[in-house]
Amino acid sequence: MTGWILIPRAQQTSCANSIHSSKKLSKFILNISNTITSALTRCFLLGILLGFTLVHVSGEAQAAVKKVAKSKHAKKHAKKKISSTQVNYLQWHEVQNFITELSTQQQFNRSYLQDIFKNVRQIDTAIQLVKPAPPGKPKNWKAYRARFVENGRIEAGLAFWERNLEALNRAEQEFGVPPEIIVGLIGVETIYGKTTGSFRAIDVLSTLAFSYPDTPNRDQRQQFFRKELTELLLWSREHTLDVFTLKSSYAGALGLSQFMPSSLRSFAIDFDHDGKIDLRESESDAIGSVANYLAKHGWKKGLPDVYPASLISDNTDPELLARALGQGLQAKLSLDQLSNLVSSAEPAIPKQSLYGLIDLQNGDSPDEYWIVTDNFFAITHYNRSYFYAMSVIDLGKVIALARKK
Numbered sequence: 001m002t003g004w005i006l007i008p009r010a011q012q013t014s015c016a017n018s019i020h021s022s023k024k025l026s027k028f029i030l031n032i033s034n035t036i037t038s039a040l041t042r043c044f045l046l047g048i049l050l051g052f053t054l055v056h057v058s059g060e061a062q063a064a065v066k067k068v069a070k071s072k073h074a075k076k077h078a079k080k081k082i083s084s085t086q087v088n089y090l091q092w093h094e095v096q097n098f099i100t101e102l103s104t105q106q107q108f109n110r111s112y113l114q115d116i117f118k119n120v121r122q123i124d125t126a127i128q129l130v131k132p133a134p135p136g137k138p139k140n141w142k143a144y145r146a147r148f149v150e151n152g153r154i155e156a157g158l159a160f161w162e163r164n165l166e167a168l169n170r171a172e173q174e175f176g177v178p179p180e181i182i183v184g185l186i187g188v189e190t191i192y193g194k195t196t197g198s199f200r201a202i203d204v205l206s207t208l209a210f211s212y213p214d215t216p217n218r219d220q221r222q223q224f225f226r227k228e229l230t231e232l233l234l235w236s237r238e239h240t241l242d243v244f245t246l247k248s249s250y251a252g253a254l255g256l257s258q259f260m261p262s263s264l265r266s267f268a269i270d271f272d273h274d275g276k277i278d279l280r281e282s283e284s285d286a287i288g289s290v291a292n293y294l295a296k297h298g299w300k301k302g303l304p305d306v307y308p309a310s311l312i313s314d315n316t317d318p319e320l321l322a323r324a325l326g327q328g329l330q331a332k333l334s335l336d337q338l339s340n341l342v343s344s345a346e347p348a349i350p351k352q353s354l355y356g357l358i359d360l361q362n363g364d365s366p367d368e369y370w371i372v373t374d375n376f377f378a379i380t381h382y383n384r385s386y387f388y389a390m391s392v393i394d395l396g397k398v399i400a401l402a403r404k405k
Helices: 022-035 039-049 059-076 093-105 110-119 124-129 141-148 151-163 165-175 179-190 201-210 218-238 261-267 283-296 318-325 374-380 386-403
Strands: 014-016 054-056 084-086 121-123 306-311 356-362 365-372
Touching: 084 124, 093 110, 093 201, 093 218, 121 124, 121 201, 124 201, 141 356, 141 386, 151 165, 151 179, 151 386, 165 179, 165 283, 179 283, 179 386, 201 218, 218 261, 261 283, 318 356, 356 374, 356 386, 365 374, 374 386
Parallel strands: none
Antiparallel strands: 014 054, 084 121, 306 365, 356 365
């Protein structure tokens, strides 16, 4: 749905003619991937790009392109310093109640839990990062997309797809989830394992369970993280792991697929059949687990995910539009209902299915509208953001198109 992109693949030395320098090539790739967002643009670019002549590019030029991409990538994803504080959680009344609860309900040894909380550190970095962003700039889909559909992730995604071809195909056969969706999701989450997180999961989950910042939803979020802390402790016990060795993001998400501990226990699978589940080191396990998660959250085999749409009139009834956009994370509207508001350039949208309508805000520029299916909403169970779900779809499709060139 997002269009076409031309980029160099590993062991492939062709490129659009007249693009000779590595800097021009890198800029060309980024410009193309950042502008392919609508069906009309896609058709326009296809008409132009199919006229290109492909010529051999020297290995030196390719190496320079990779160097440019990697240097930008390294700067962008440089590790941030972790700020922490030694806190005696054992003196906290809430922590003692939590220990009692786990000892009673989950049969944990009390002294084992006391030893853990005696060595847990409060992660000040996590406290700062979970605070809501201050009000400021309006949402901008194109700017958000550009963070993820970019040259570094595309190249890494091509390599990830090639080395995991068997696992991706097997996941599609077993769960019905196409490789491009799995590749897109893991690319958005961790750049295929490059940014899985360097925090100790026990530290950040304990911090957010008991030291969550003062926000309007503090109680709700603390309960969420206490549940995830419980799940982490259960997971480490079930798999005989030292809980202090489990590394995560600042919010406690683990592995290439960034599963929270509850998802780890419910949806992670041993897809490489080596007798253990390892989402940090086993790419196959991450692939199978993502496919299993999406299938369990409503992914339907063979169903498209999104269709580009546009308002049929500049004078659309704002209340009617708001009602269609406010249906939640579920496809509830018939095509006939949507036809009063939007049209699509896609010729054959099945009439018997139900759909949702979403808008992607572009700052001061016009919003983008998309007709979406239950498969789109399956991705939002992973992250309740339309921007996130569309970035997963776009990155996966761009990489899939690049593989064919």
